[in-house]
Amino acid sequence: GEDVEQSLFLSVREGDSSVINCTYTDSSSTYLYWYKQEPGAGLQLLTYIFSNMDMKQDQRLTVLLNKKDKHLSLRIADTQTGDSAIYFCAESRDGGSQGNLIFGKGTKLSVKP
Amino acid sequence: DARVTQTPRHKVTEMGQEVTMRCQPILGHNTVFWYRQTMMQGLELLAYFRNRAPLDDSGMPKDRFSAEMPDATLATLKIQPSEPRDSAVYFCASKSAPLQETQYFGPGTRLLVL
Numbered sequence: 001g002e003d004v005e006q007s008l009f010l011s012v013r014e015g016d017s018s019v020i021n022c023t024y025t026d027s028s029s030t031y032l033y034w035y036k037q038e039p040g041a042g043l044q045l046l047t048y049i050f051s052n053m054d055m056k057q058d059q060r061l062t063v064l065l066n067k068k069d070k071h072l073s074l075r076i077a078d079t080q081t082g083d084s085a086i087y088f089c090a091e092s093r094d095g096g097s098q099g100n101l102i103f104g105k106g107t108k109l110s111v112k113p
Numbered sequence: 114d115a116r117v118t119q120t121p122r123h124k125v126t127e128m129g130q131e132v133t134m135r136c137q138p139i140l141g142h143n144t145v146f147w148y149r150q151t152m153m154q155g156l157e158l159l160a161y162f163r164n165r166a167p168l169d170d171s172g173m174p175k176d177r178f179s180a181e182m183p184d185a186t187l188a189t190l191k192i193q194p195s196e197p198r199d200s201a202v203y204f205c206a207s208k209s210a211p212l213q214e215t216q217y218f219g220p221g222t223r224l225l226v227l
Contacts, residue, residue: 033215042117042204042218043156088156100146100169101216105155 004104006089011110018076020107022089025070029091032065033101034074037086046074046087076109084111115139117219119205125225131193134222136205137186145188146206146216147173147180156204162188195226 005023012018024032030051035043049056049063049072056063062075076083086106118137126132138145146161160170165182173180177196182188192199202223206216 031215035218042220043206044218045215048215100158100161102158103156 004089004091004102006087006104006107008105009108009110011112012079013112014079014081016079018074018079018083018109018111020074020076020087020089020109022072022074022104023070024072024089024091024102026091026102027067027070031092032063032072033090033092034061034063034072035088035090035103037088037106039085043088079109079111081111081113084109117205117207117217119203119219119222121222122220123223123225125227126195127227128196129194130226131191132195132199132224132226134190134203134205134224136188136190136207136219138188138205138207139209139217140186142207142209142217143185144208144210145182146208147188147190148204148206150202150204150221151200159190159203192224195224197226200224200226 031048033048034046036046037043047058047061047063049065054065060077064073072089086108088106089104090101117139120135144163147159148156149159150156159173160180161168162182177192179191202221204221205219208214208216
């Protein structure tokens with residue numbers, strides 16, 4: 001298909017790890033991104049990974065990239081209630097030359113105390 | 114703290130009325146995007162500009178939507194006439210030239226057309 005796909009919902013308990021998965025479509029995508037959207041707000045860049053990497057870690061966030069399967073994941077360690085939000089995966093489908101991003105529909109993460 | 118700003122934050126209007134949404138990109142960013150977010154369709158790219166020139170507006174209904182950048186500090190999105198199906202949150206985003214730079218989003222304009 002042509003869509004960036006994500007599961008729509010994920011529910012975890014506070015303190016557990018969250019893993020949000022995404023499949024993308026363009027093998028030539030240069031960068032892949034994770035954005036976070038809190039209620040009533042715009043999208044905020046969380047992290048991104050360059051396509052020649054297979055892992056990137058930034059504090060509680062770990063991004064894994066499997067280029068063969070076109071699979072991207074975001075792991076949030078020690079998930080907190082403040083992490084409750086919608087998380088969007090995005091790919092730079094045109095190779096990033098124009099900065100045009102294709103977004104998934106977002107995964108709503110609910111964190112239970 | 115440089116941010117993308119959008120006005121108005123909320124707009125309620127009646128079907129048939131003109132709606133104008135405004136965006137001020139981050140100073141120095143040369144690429145500006147307009148997105149529409151709905152529950153059903155998710156985030157859709159409507160149009161984007163580089164150095165004030167439109168690069169792609171294929172995502173935008175041409176008969177009623179128009180997007181312009183009168184100058185480097187202002188982008189506008191107009192709907193005329195508006196319809197109930199236009200109800201959505203409209204986001205503006207901007208980025209600078211380097212390939213690795215990503216987009217920075219504004220807070221959005223929440224539009225309700227009655």
